[in-house]
Amino acid sequence: MEYLSIVTKIVLVISLGWYLITNLQWYNYKLARVIFKHHKWQWHLTFFISPIVLFFLIPSPYFDIYFFVLYFVSFILWNRRLDRSLVLTSRVKRFLTILLITLFVQISLCLNDDFCARVTLFLTIFIALIISNIIEKIFFLILKSRAKRKLLENKDLKIVAITASYGKTSIKNFLYHVLKNNFKTYKTPRSVNTIVGLVLDVNRDLPKDTQIYIAEAGARVKGDIKTIANFLEPQIAVIGSVGEQHIEYFKTLENIKNTKKELLLSPRLQKAFVHSSANTVLSEKIEEFPNNLHIVKSNLAGLWFDMELNGKVEHFYAPILGSFNAINLASVVLVATHLGMSVLEINEAMATLPQVEHRLQKIEANGKIIIDDSFNGNLEGMLEAINISSTYIGRKVIITPGLVESTDSANIILAKQINKVFDFVIITGTLNANILKANINEEKVFVLKDKTMLETTLARTTKSGDLILFANDAPNFI
Structure with missing residues (x-):
């Protein structure tokens, strides 16, 4: 049982570290943004806070059972469903290496002291984060100086x-x-x-x-x-x-x-x-x-x-x-x-300008006209995409999460224009779902909470001759 407990602690800390660095990568390694600006706070509760709290409340081996049967399985499934999963950059690899070293030092120092092992276990994550940030700042200053010299040499x-x-x-x-x-x-x-x-x-x-x-x-x-x-x-x-x-x-x-x-x-x-x-x-x-x-x-x-x-x-x-x-x-x-x-x-x-990928990019496939404007996330641009779509004679479908990092009033304006032009509206995610639904005819709207089902949904709801507009996109952590 003691060995199982040690394995549980190692896998738990690595999982928490993986979750933390994934979120930091999404938010440009700004911890304050991960804490205060995250749109899916329930993920923090489920995958970071709850296992730490339960670690202190549930004794071993019951915690080990909870961790491997419930938490770890759901954590793996969560990672697989992400449309922007962790990229193993050099920075991420350095952080995970530092975390492992810090964790094994902690285990060695507290090997015969259960109180020490439990109380200090999660400090390893924050110690690793501090050490990692210091190393990254040093690396960055060196690289910045080298880059500046390269610019000035030309x-x-x-x-x-x-x-x-x-x-x-x-x-x-x-x-x-x-x-x-x-x-x-x-x-x-x-x-x-x-x-x-x-x-x-x-x-x-x-x-x-x-x-x-x-x-x-x-x-x-x-x-x-x-x-x-x-x-x-x-x-x-x-x-x-x-x-x-x-x-x-x-x-x-x-x-x-x-x-x-x-x-x-x-x-x-x-x-x-x-x-x-x-x-x-x-x-x-x-x-x-x-x-x-x-x-x-x-x-x-x-x-x-x-x-x-x-x-x-x-x-x-x-x-x-x-x-x-x-x-x-x-x-x-x-x-x-x-x-x-x-x-x-x-x-x-x-006259020979190529289309910019994902920015009002026109594609024809299987008899459908696709306007890929998924990298356009401002009101003016999205309204223009809707205006262009309105000139098409035929059934029109839009896939959108609405405006991200914008105001409710802007999303209301967007929704009302969508309602005027489109025959079918697929709202991706839940961020703006309520405000968009409130301003679009109910019979037109389908809310798609799981973006992995988008391809299946489009195959079922669209047909040859349709115009399909992808208006903005938001990763599922937003």
């Missing part, structure tokens, strides 16, 4: 940093495509936009002969973008549309605007293009956009728009869905022009 490198409440990844991808045939251009992968991600990207993947480095700058708290601006020191800054995205972190729209404008603090700033929604004080270096932007047409075939450049109205086309993308493309035109490209060169590049 004297010809121009850095374009982009921030916005929404659209920054699209701007980055559009700009890369427009510039790549004229310059040796590199962009950050996927949605890398934190200081840690940028430091790793510069060290690992930025080619030494790059002429233009395009990087995103994201934020969850005041000062995040200032830190990125001081690290990258971009010569060109783009601040796109600013809105209430992540309002739960910043509390007010003014705080969001001020945080985005931290990008203008770059010590080497030469030119900045700032969307009018940021309310920036203009200067010789800082130019507001869009200037006399006119959307000519936007449909399932693409986007046509006009804008003023150097006092002359120029015409542009891109095979991209969504009229709001005219704003993103306007910033691309301005940056490319600033770097010396002609309107003809820009137009030729824009």
Whole structure:
């Protein structure tokens, strides 16, 4: 029985550590966000707090039976159902290694003292977390210094940093495509936009002969973008549309605007293009956009728009869905022009723009038209996706969790537009289910709590000729 108890303790602590590091990875390794901003607090209760409490209340071997029969089985099943499971990065492996070492030290020191073994067991998790954080900070400072040196060694490198409440990844991808045939251009992968991600990207993947480095700058708290601006020191800054995205972190729209404008603090700033929604004080270096932007047409075939450049109205086309993308493309035109490209060169590049994955991406499969807008999580963009879908003649289906990290009023506006356009509505998750259901005709709505059943649900409820819009997506921990 004693050996069973030791095994139980080891597996229990590893399970709790696994749960903790999984949540930290989701929330960018910010413990405060895991504790105070988590949307599924019941998971904390079930998989972290309850086993610790029951460990002290239930004696062995009854606790061992509870742990392996009930807790451990449910914990494994929970992990399998996650759509964003733990990625075993170097940081995660270091934490788990430190946890194991700390645990075996604790077991060795308390081998003949049951009171010590029980009381200090869970301290190993927090000790491992503290040691891990110290090691990661040391590693990060070393890597940051190395990355900074690499950036400064390339004297010809121009850095374009982009921030916005929404659209920054699209701007980055559009700009890369427009510039790549004229310059040796590199962009950050996927949605890398934190200081840690940028430091790793510069060290690992930025080619030494790059002429233009395009990087995103994201934020969850005041000062995040200032830190990125001081690290990258971009010569060109783009601040796109600013809105209430992540309002739960910043509390007010003014705080969001001020945080985005931290990008203008770059010590080497030469030119900045700032969307009018940021309310920036203009200067010789800082130019507001869009200037006399006119959307000519936007449909399932693409986007046509006009804008003023150097006092002359120029015409542009891109095979991209969504009229709001005219704003993103306007910033691309301005940056490319600033770097010396002609309107003809820009137009030729824009005409071949590939669709951005998961952002109003049009796909045709099995006789169905699929609009994948699952990476778009702002109200303006989602309303535009609904508007484009409304032009389709045929049955229309939408799959959405609603707006995440936004306001109830925004979700009400979204729900009412969905109700006007769509014939069938699949609401994924429970976060906004009640508020969406309250504003959509009941006979249209199906709430899908388990996203693993989405494919089966779509096969059962959709048919050839349907238009299916994936509007936003949220991992099941939200």
